[in-house]
Amino acid sequence: MPSRNSFSSLVAALLVLLVAGCAPLRRAAWTGDEAGNAEGGVAILPLQNLSGGTAPVTELRQELARRLALRGMKILPEAQLEQFMARHRLRYVGGMDAATAQALRRETGARGVLITEVELYRTPFPPRVALTSRLVTTEETPRIVRMESVALSGDDAPGLLGVGLVRRPQEVTDRALQLLAEALTGGKPQPIPRVPLGSDSVYLARPLDPGRSYRVAVLPFFDKGSHGYAGEILALHFIGELVRQGRFQVIEPGTVREDLLRYRIIMEDGVSLADAELLFGMLSTDLILTGEVNDFEDLQGAQAAPKVDFSALLLERSSRRAVWSMGDHRTGMDRVHFFDIGRITTASALAAGMVHQAVEESLGR
Amino acid sequence: MPKRWIPPIMTLVLLALAGCAGPAEVYRDANMDFGALHTVAIMPLANLTRETSAAERVRDVFTTKLLATGALYVIPPGEVARGISRVGISNPVAPSTEELTKVAGVIKADAVITGTVKEYGEVRSGSSAANSISLSFQLLETQTGKVVWSASTTMGGIGITDRLFGGGGEPMNDITERAVNDAIKKLFQ
Helix, strand or coil: CCCHHHHHHHHHHHHHHHHHHHCCCCCCCCCHHHHCCCCCCEEECCCEECCCCCCCHHHHHHHHHHHHHHCCCCECCHHHHHHHHHHCCCCCCCCCCHHHHHHHHHHHCCCEEEEEEEEEEECCCCCEEEEEEEEEECCCCCEEEEEEEEEEECCCCCCHHHCCCCCCHHHHHHHHHHHHHHHHCCCCCCCCCCCCCCCCCEEECCCCCCCCCEEEEECCCEECCCCCCHHHHHHHHHHHHHHHHCCEEEECHHHHHHHHHHCCCCCCCCCCHHHHHHHHHHHCCCEEEEEEEEEEECCCCCCCCCEEEEEEEEEECCCCEEEEEEEEEEECCCCCCCCCCCCCCCHHHHHHHHHHHHHHHHCCC | CCHHHHHHHHHHHHHHHHHHCCCCCEEECCCCCHHHCCEEEECCCEECCCCCCHHHHHHHHHHHHHHHHCCCEECCHHHHHHHHHHHCCCCCCCCCHHHHHHHHHHHCCCEEEEEEEEEEEEEEECCEEEEEEEEEEEEEECCCCCEEEEEEEEEECCCHHHHHHCCCCCCHHHHHHHHHHHHHHHHHC
16 A cells, blocks of 8 residues: 555646646747748748738738648748749739749749638627638649638637636637638538528529539629628638539639739629620639629627628529529528527628538539 | 398498508519510619618519529629620610610510619608518510519518517518519519
8 A cells, every 4th residue: 555655746746737737738839930841831821801900910820820830731931932922023812823823833842822811800809700711732723622711709609607708819819720720731620500591592403413523713702782802701602612512623713813804804793694705715614603792791799690691693604594593691690599599600600601501402412 | 230221331341341452563464475484684773762782682682582483594683784784775774665675685585674672771650660671673575675564562661569569670681582572473473
């Protein structure tokens, strides 16, 4: 039987271990330079701010890069990327066209680019953050290999007597970046909320051929509301959902943008068949998705519900007709029947749910 | 009660009931074969309200819902805009017969729908307030430019519960959807 002294030592050691386990994880020091030889690594582009307000994009980018590197992603050093961007006068960071992608690969050896958009960044209570990232290859034709979104709010899970409320914006941001880094490196993505749509909200002329892979170009949606960037955000959600479906080869939005600019295609009140004809040929695509956003609002306040209203249209190359369309309006409180159960706290999460439901139900395999 | 009083009383009751009937809200051309229509274009709607985006919102909902019925193909708004611009229609919410025929030829539409948003938003009466919408649509046959169907619908407004218990009535989008569905029902009845 152990002596009294040795028993006390054992208990003390256990307590020390327990206390050490409770200590917050210290941030592992990582700087871009430690990526070392970035041959075959990923270039993390500066974040594009679509939130309509201010966001600490530099800090968010550094933190995302740090977390991705800790999870084993090889990152192109920041200085090397900055030199490349200065050399090529690269200012648009919301996409990657084919020429820039090839130059990046040739000059830096980067095999991929991570393009990240800040959809929402609010620090007053409840703090809210929404981010979308996509990993694009630097092949001859840039290809989206992975796309993930995360949207969090400090009042996502208030719990009993508000014990689950998160008041510090930093906590919400850290959690969002961690979830995004995990999802991008093979971890579990953030679950998409289920948002049932009305039966008369979706039109499908005929089901798509299940055995076929379709090339799709998603054009920015027309923002008819007051957000300013809602059209781009909605297009990103559609791109993400189509990429996740696996049967669609979605053309990198940077390539689409480049072609729209090169051929000076200006669409008034939506895409016309003449424009669509040109785009089908230029982008060698089977389908073109476009639409308009009427509302995309994240109202501030603990009980404020986000509001999303949009319509989308899918044009088919072979028939030159709309083969699919959807339009609906939802608020974050639509699924709530009692005690705020089922509440969706951000417009990004609500839009993701609506897009997922519409695509999964009618365009999924 | 003497039996001779029954006919005049019945007549009075019938007249009173007839007085309660609302005005006819639908017109349909009896000679029109609606089954021959496959493709329609929805022109920009006239907006008589103070809400600047009301017409575009209603047009968007109407386009989606009409397409979702599967009975008619609705030409995408971008293609309609191209047709309007190509023909040079100065006032697309009220095109002339000639303009209508031309635009239908450009965008290959069998019929064109025009409409008006007469009321959209909050209405007040005393201390009560509620959302309300009032719409009217016309379907014009493109060969002759003749109106073959016309309907109007009104939804929302202050009900008895709003007067008694307050509240702001239904959300605007729900009312818009109900009004549009009502108009579509009148088209296919």
